[in-house]
Amino acid sequence: MLKLQLSILHKFIRSRIMKVGIIGGGAAGLCSAHHVLAMGGMTPIVWEKAAKVGGTWIYTPECGRDKYGLPIHSSMYENLRTNLPKEIMGFPDFPFPEGEASFIHHTEVCKYLESYAEHFNLYPYIQFGHHVEMVTPVLKEDGPPAWNVSVKNMATETTETTTCDALIVCNGHYSVPRYPSIKDISAYKGRKVHSHDYREPSPYKDSTVVILGAAASGLDICLELSTTAKKVFLSHNHPVNIPSEFPVNVEQVRGVVAASDNGFTLSDGTFVEADVILYCTGYEYSFPFLTEECGITVEENIVKPLYKHVIHTTYPSMAFIGIPFQICPFPLFDFQVQHFIASLIHKLKLPTCEEMVSAMEDELAQLKEAGVAPRHYHKFGRSKQLAYMKEVAGEVGCRPFQPYLAKLFIVVMIRLLLDLTRFKNYSYETDKNGCDFKEYNNGVVVNTKWDLTCLIIRRGFHLLWFDFLSITKLVIMFIFKKIKFILG
Ligand SMILES: Cc1cc2nc3c(=O)[nH]c(=O)nc-3n(C[C@H](O)[C@H](O)[C@H](O)COP(=O)(O)OP(=O)(O)OC[C@H]3O[C@@H](n4cnc5c(N)ncnc54)[C@H](O)[C@@H]3O)c2cc1C
Numbered sequence: 001m002l003k004l005q006l007s008i009l010h011k012f013i014r015s016r017i018m019k020v021g022i023i024g025g026g027a028a029g030l031c032s033a034h035h036v037l038a039m040g041g042m043t044p045i046v047w048e049k050a051a052k053v054g055g056t057w058i059y060t061p062e063c064g065r066d067k068y069g070l071p072i073h074s075s076m077y078e079n080l081r082t083n084l085p086k087e088i089m090g091f092p093d094f095p096f097p098e099g100e101a102s103f104i105h106h107t108e109v110c111k112y113l114e115s116y117a118e119h120f121n122l123y124p125y126i127q128f129g130h131h132v133e134m135v136t137p138v139l140k141e142d143g144p145p146a147w148n149v150s151v152k153n154m155a156t157e158t159t160e161t162t163t164c165d166a167l168i169v170c171n172g173h174y175s176v177p178r179y180p181s182i183k184d185i186s187a188y189k190g191r192k193v194h195s196h197d198y199r200e201p202s203p204y205k206d207s208t209v210v211i212l213g214a215a216a217s218g219l220d221i222c223l224e225l226s227t228t229a230k231k232v233f234l235s236h237n238h239p240v241n242i243p244s245e246f247p248v249n250v251e252q253v254r255g256v257v258a259a260s261d262n263g264f265t266l267s268d269g270t271f272v273e274a275d276v277i278l279y280c281t282g283y284e285y286s287f288p289f290l291t292e293e294c295g296i297t298v299e300e301n302i303v304k305p306l307y308k309h310v311i312h313t314t315y316p317s318m319a320f321i322g323i324p325f326q327i328c329p330f331p332l333f334d335f336q337v338q339h340f341i342a343s344l345i346h347k348l349k350l351p352t353c354e355e356m357v358s359a360m361e362d363e364l365a366q367l368k369e370a371g372v373a374p375r376h377y378h379k380f381g382r383s384k385q386l387a388y389m390k391e392v393a394g395e396v397g398c399r400p401f402q403p404y405l406a407k408l409f410i411v412v413m414i415r416l417l418l419d420l421t422r423f424k425n426y427s428y429e430t431d432k433n434g435c436d437f438k439e440y441n442n443g444v445v446v447n448t449k450w451d452l453t454c455l456i457i458r459r460g461f462h463l464l465w466f467d468f469l470s471i472t473k474l475v476i477m478f479i480f481k482k483i484k485f486i487l488g
Contacts, residue, residue: 018344021164022046022293023132023289026055027113028170028321031091031333035341036168045162046122047151049073049131053117055172058109060214064195068154070131075217075283078200080106083216084328085412087428087437088344088405091330100443103424129154132171132289137315138163144317148202153286166317166344168337173322176286180212183258190262191276198278201228205450211233212256215243218280219420225278226250231271235264241467243459244420285323294318299377305447307356308392309378310336311343316350324380324388328409331401331402332385335392342396347442354407380438382410390485404436411439411448418459 022029025048036044037100049070050058059076066072082089087100087110096104096118117123126385131152137145147167152159177194185192195217195288205228211218214236222234226247234246237255246252254266256277261274285298295314297304303323306315319340342348349357364377386406393400393466408428415423426446429438439446 012282018042018165020044021147021167022170024048024170024172025126026170026172027330028333029120030113030117031457032168032170032337033122033125035337040339044125046126047130047132048126048128051128054110054113056174057106057113059106073175075196076106077198081424083220085428087430088328088408089330091334100427102427124355134291136290136291136293145315169320170322173285174283176284177392178282178284182256184260187261188259190274192195193276194279200248201225204229204276206230208273209276210272210274211280212277214238221280222250224230225419240463242417243463244418302377305357305360307359310340311355313356316343324378326379326381327385332389335389338396338398339392348396352455382413408437414452418455
């Protein structure tokens with residue numbers, strides 16, 4: 001009798017526990033599982049198609065497809081060291097282990113994520129080798145829908161469907177290459193490679209390479225390639241050249257507009273011959289498992305309709321972690337997850353669907369007014385990211401991103417742009433009170449203000465001297481924009 005009562009009680013409790021499905025066991029998925037568990041009254045179920053946690057940080061020399069025929073997920077290359085110091089990269093409640101270097105090798109990030117999963121006891125909730133194939137909403141008369149998630153066990157090739165009360169999509173967005181359209185590209189006889197398939201520089205030995213795009217990957221790969229390639233053309237459309245020094249065999253050139261059999265015409269009319277074009281042109285948001293009924297679209301690089309870049313405005317039981325880019329990913333994920341969970345348990349009252357949609361539309365309209373292309377809607381950068389984290393953390397009452405970390409972020413960004421070849425030689429140490437940081441260069445303490453001022457003056461003069469026309473054009477455009485703004 002007692003056994004029966006206990007089993008009924010157990011069933012009752014289980015039926016009351018909210019089941020939260022999580023797609024992906026990378027940094028965002030692990031962070032989601034951790035906060036779902038920590039909340040109590042909820043249980044996570046994480047589906048991960050790979051055999052271990054880490055997502056994009058799991059390096060593989062392979063390109064193309066894995067042993068199950070699925071596209072290789074990771075875009076990691078063999079020698080990658082982080083472009084953010086570990087002091088800002090970590091989750092707020094789980095710092096990276098101490099160590100001298102700040103810009104660490106990717107294997108250390110992978111280890112860090114494994115120890116995060118262990119520390120917060122997440123492994124029992126993760127199903128490895130499970131590929132999410134289809135998601136459909138289960139509409140209810142009132143309240144947000146539940147979600148039917150069909151998942152294929154890759155080893156047994158069987159598919160099962162689980163119904164979840166809420167769903168967090170954490171499938172990463174550095175996996176599906178984006179290719180810009182280039183006139184006559186089919187005529188080009190050289191090699192075409194996307195950074196997703198770049199692993200190490202030896203295949204480019206003695207070649208002339210055009211790297212298309214000068215964001216994080218383009219810059220980093222450019223430095224690596226310059227060690228083996230004969231010549232690297234770093235092609236971009238930034239209004240002025242990147243003011244950093246580069247190795248002697250690297251030349252910054254304008255964006256590519258057309259191809260011929262042996263090279264490329266640039267937007268200033270010049271022509272460069274090249275053996276390889278390496279596309280560092282970014283990635284597409286892709287959610288192949290979401291059926292049309294889920295109501296999510298991706299247009300012009302905008303995932304819609306999301307409130308605060310996270311919560312589905314029509315079906316607020318679905319969230320997307322990690323959509324913004326040019327961010328400090330792990331801390332931002334942490335805030336986003338806590339925000340969504342607070343909304344699930346009604347600790348945070350969401351605005352109505354109409355209000356959430358109009359908040360999104362207002363943000364888009366403001367961007368357009370400021371002359372920003374819609375495809376940069378999810379691009380945060382420094383100031384938008386800090387304001388966003390402050391707002392989101394404030395709404396759910398969690399500890400905001402520390403101001404000294406924001407300062408450290410700016411220091412690193414300036415060094416990256418002005419001193420690309422050396423910025424990873426610096427390391428950082430947080431003081432005991434966790435309120436400030438010290439900067440070291442090869443083990444010697446740096447007077448950051450003085451050092452940065454000298455660097456800015458040096459590189460500023462260099463830029464003025466070598467790129468005077470572009471700077472003048474930029475200043476005139478800036479003044480013109482301001483006048484236009486003042487005149488309404
Ligand atoms: C080359 C490169 C360098 C970077 N350098 C830095 C850096 O220095 N510092 C930094 O902070 N960030 C860096 N990043 C950003 C990095 O992507 C984020 O830090 C973060 O790891 C992203 O985590 P995620 O969980 O959103 O995505 P991912 O790590 O991509 O994880 C997504 C997971 O979802 C799984 N998955 C996808 N689809 C399915 C499916 N249908 N079913 C089941 N599982 C699925 C994948 O297998 C994967 O494990 C870099 C990214 C790249 C590509």
